Amino acid sequence: DLAAQQILSQMTTFLAIIRTNIYNVLLTRKYVTETLLGTVGVYQVYHSFESEYLTKASADAVASYKDVLQNPDVKSTINYIDTVFKQLKVDSTYNAEAWQNVSSKGADKLRGLQVNLLNGVEHKMNGFYQTALAKKEQTLVLLIIALVLVFLIVSISILSITKLLTELRRAAKKLARGSTGLVFKNFPNDAIGSLANSISNIDENNMILADEADAIGKGDFNIVVQPRSDDDLLGNAIVRMKENLKKITQENEESRQQLKELADFVPQMFWTAGQDGKVDYYNKKWYDFTG
Numbered sequence: 531d532l533a534a535q536q537i538l539s540q541m542t543t544f545l546a547i548i549r550t551n552i553y554n555v556l557l558t559r560k561y562v563t564e565t566l567l568g569t570v571g572v573y574q575v576y577h578s579f580e581s582e583y584l585t586k587a588s589a590d591a592v593a594s595y596k597d598v599l600q601n602p603d604v605k606s607t608i609n610y611i612d613t614v615f616k617q618l619k620v621d622s623t624y625n626a627e628a629w630q631n632v633s634s635k636g637a638d639k640l641r642g643l644q645v646n647l648l649n650g651v652e653h654k655m656n657g658f659y660q661t662a663l664a665k666k667e668q669t670l671v672l673l674i675i676a677l678v679l680v681f682l683i684v685s686i687s688i689l690s691i692t693k694l695l696t697e698l699r700r701a702a703k704k705l706a707r708g709s710t711g712l713v714f715k716n717f718p719n720d721a722i723g724s725l726a727n728s729i730s731n732i733d734e735n736n737m738i739l740a741d742e743a744d745a746i747g748k749g750d751f752n753i754v755v756q757p758r759s760d761d762d763l764l765g766n767a768i769v770r771m772k773e774n775l776k777k778i779t780q781e782n783e784e785s786r787q788q789l790k791e792l793a794d795f796v797p798q799m800f801w802t803a804g805q806d807g808k809v810d811y812y813n814k815k816w817y818d819f820t821g
Contacts, residue, residue: 531654534587535647537579538595542640544576548611549633557626566618573615591647598643607636694722701729710737736764743768751776 551569555562584592598604610629614620624632694717701712712733717723735758745753746768755772757765793800793813800813 531588531591531647531651534583534591535644537583538644541576541579542637544572545637547572552614553626553630555620556629563618594643598639601639603632603635604639607633739764739768746772
């Protein structure tokens with residue numbers, strides 16, 4: 531449509547030249563043939579622009595142009611111009627004033643078509659602009675919504691990670707104080723979850739070592755202590771403690787047995803008792819005396 535209105539602008543310009551020259555011939559009746567011969571090239575250029583318009587313009591623009599050609603003033607103007615340049619002379623159909631009147635109206639119709647095309651282009655461009663503006667606003671709204679969602683997701687993630695790290699910190703403090711029985715719930719399968727599993731494994735091993743040490747302290751030297759590695763200072767220390775306590779217990783038992791044997795040979799009555807006063811040993815002299 532922009533191209534079509536530009537062609538129409540050229541057509542109206544050349545049509546004005548043709549109309550003016552015919553007006554001068556009708557007014558003066560001098561140099562008719564010379565003036566018309568000098569205007570033939572302009573007339574041909576006008577028709578070349580018309581052919582270009584019919585080729586390049588949109589179907590609606592071509593239909594509008596053909597409708598304008600059916601206007602009485604436009605039709606009379608074009609027909610008279612074609613007759614004049616076909617015969618290279620003017621007849622008595624119009625005088626100068628009548629020609630000026632009818633041809634002006636015909637040219638105005640063509641200019642009106644040009645203006646309508648230009649206005650149509652402007653209207654369409656405004657429509658495109660409004661559509662693009664609406665899409666821009668829609669995109670901006672969607673972008674804001676997306677940013678809000680991202681913010682919410684990040685905030686929730688930060689809160690969740692903070693909660694998990696806080697729980698791990700508390701567990702680590704308990705572990706550092708020697709507490710056991712740590713429980714982790716709903717930890718994800720990621721780096722934080724892996725760290726929680728590691729702390730749980732440490733806690734579990736500490737509980738095992740604590741139970742083994744307790745059993746050894748109660749005199750159960752048959753329990754098997756399994757250090758986690760050669761670098762496991764606590765596990766290896768419990769193994770050494772077990773062996774040392776076992777050796778000391780054996781030595782004490784041997785000394786106690788020697789003491790009992792010695793006590794049986796002394797002439798006095800001899801016995802031993804615990805802190806609760808309960809007697810746990812009498813020597814042979816006691817049994818001989820009491821029967």
